[in-house]
Amino acid sequence: MDFEFTEEQELFRKSIREYCQKNLAPRLFDIEDGGRIPQDIIEGLANMGILAMTASPEKGGAGADAVTAGIAGEEIGRADVSCATAVFYLVPTAWGYVFNKYGDSELSKKVLSKVAKGRAFIGIATTEPAAGSDLANIRMLAVKKGSTYILNGEKMYTSGVKEVMELLPEAGGFLTLAKTDPSKGTRGMSLFYVPIKEVSGEVSVTYLREMGRRGISTGGFSLKDVEVPEENMVGPENRGFYICMEGFDFARSIISVVCCGAAMSALETAMDYIKQRNVFGNPLAKYEGVQFKLAENYAKLDAVRLLGYKALWMFDKEQREGKFTRFEVTRVAAEAKMLAPWVAFDAVNDAMQWYGAYGYMAECPLQIALRGIRSYMWAEGATEIMKIIVARELLGKEYIAYR
Ligand SMILES: Cc1cc2nc3c(=O)[nH]c(=O)nc-3n(C[C@H](O)[C@H](O)[C@H](O)COP(=O)(O)OP(=O)(O)OC[C@H]3O[C@@H](n4cnc5c(N)ncnc54)[C@H](O)[C@@H]3O)c2cc1C
Structure with a gap:
């Protein structure tokens, strides 16, 4: 070790x-x-x-x-x-x-x-208005026409839509999951790079208002007869779902250390506060009711942060040295992503309590952290789906409920 x-x-x-x-x-x-x-x-x-x-x-x-x-x-x-x-x-x-x-x-x-x-910006677009966790039911369709693909469908809750459409000087696009053989479920999906601002065909975008992480947009885009050249296909035809799983493993692992980083930084800010805020003649930091929460939350964050780095390390080993299987990496990444947003959220929430009324004020940075971290209970795969993945790897695929 x-x-x-x-x-x-x-x-x-x-x-x-x-x-x-x-x-x-x-x-x-x-x-x-x-x-x-x-x-x-x-x-x-x-x-x-x-x-x-x-x-x-x-x-x-x-x-x-x-x-x-x-x-x-x-x-x-x-x-x-x-x-x-x-x-x-x-x-x-x-x-x-x-x-x-x-x-x-x-x-x-x-x-x-x-x-x-x-x-x-380059983003990911798998989620649709009627299918998020259940990606087998996406409706975005890509039909081959000569050396191009024609895409029809709608993506929703996509991070970075405004960045691509309006904010960044050279736009970018989204890796977009679409069905290329609808009869085959997840084995009939392909991934396409779709530069939504530059493609021919009809593109309409939606911007959504969010609870937190307001510095980056979330939105949706609808494609009607949008044509992309075949070289925009990312990886082989009908392998898109599995290629996405590699991206999810990587993204989920980074997310777990991001959540821990944000929460640890919030705890550090709060530690300064409890040392200087006097209540009943003592700094708040002297009371064990406060110390115990701090110790519990810090220890949980420390543990989950290490799990996040383990997932990243395994991803490297698998990708660069072929040392672990895809499924082993997927399980550990899902474990980290399952735990990190909740542990981070609880830590920040407990620390907000120490601030008293000030904790509820807009100027208190902890409420910003709380709202931002909350997004990761869904984004890049909801907590419940992480649990399903972990249980699948522990019990075996024959115990998946949806087969
Ligand atoms: C801030 C934010 C940013 C996002 N950015 C992107 C992005 O860039 N690209 C993208 O493609 N998507 C993005 N998403 C969407 C995200 O991936 C989905 O929200 C997520 O996959 C869940 O899908 P859903 O919202 O459709 O929920 P649903 O699939 O409708 O699920 C609803 C709830 O039920 C739970 N659930 C589902 N199945 C089960 C089950 N079998 N047992 C118990 N509970 C279950 C889910 O966990 C969820 O909590 C983003 C989401 C958020 C909140």
Whole structure:
């Protein structure tokens, strides 16, 4: 066993932490209240070399491993506890990795090099108005016509729609899951890169108002007879669902360390507060009722954070050395994603209590963290689906209820 990061990873963390604490943390309210991540912050992250860092160097990335990508996610989560910047970072990190690995090399180079410069976004679009957890029932259809595919259908609750349509100078697009052989369920789905702002055909977008993580948009898009060239297919035909599972494993693992980062940072802020707030003649920090909650929550976060890094480490081992099976990685990633948002949410919620009435005020940063972390009880796969995955791996596929 070795719980140490490499020397390079420690140096990397130090530089990202310094950057994020200086440039990102003071802008928390700008991001949450302004409804977008200011472009200078995005370009700052690009200059640090962390956007699309998992893409290969010839495509504008750094060929970064998953653990290193997790470190950047955790530090961003610590600084912008709303999780908006973390979403902006982690979605292209995980799904850019998938695009880099399975996408057409010219197309992925063109797109990822723009993402790496902070000028475009690459997101994931699996969820639809009538199918989220139950992806076998998506309706988006892709029909081959010569050397193109014609897409029809609607995606919903997609992170980054406004970033692509309006906010980023060079747009970007979404890895979009569609049925190419509807008779085959998940074995008849393919993944397409769809640059929704640039495609021919009818595209209409919806923007949604959210409870938290307001610095990044969530929306939907509907495609009517939208034509994409066949090179926009990511990976082989009818393998889209399984390719998505690789992206989910990666994204879920980063999310778990992001949630822990945001909650640990909120706990640290709260620790300063309880040391200086006097109640009944003592600082709040002296009371064991407060200390016990702090200790319990910190220990849980510490444990889940390690599980998140274990998932990232396993992802690297599987992808780079073939050491674990896909299913082993999927299980551990699901374990981490199942626990992290809840443990983080409880930690922040308990710490808010120590603030008294101030905890309920808009100026208290903890409420921003609470609302942001809550999103991860659904985004990139809901908690219940994580439980189904873990149970499936423990009991065997014959115990899946939906077969
Ligand atoms: C902030 C945010 C950002 C998102 N960003 C994206 C994105 O970028 N791209 C994208 O494709 N999607 C995105 N999503 C959607 C997300 O992936 C879905 O919300 C998630 O997969 C659940 O799907 P659903 O919302 O349709 O819920 P449903 O599938 O309708 O499920 C409803 C509830 O029932 C639970 N449930 C389902 N099946 C069972 C069962 N068998 N037993 C018990 N409980 C069950 C679910 O866990 C959930 O809590 C985002 C969601 C949020 C909240």
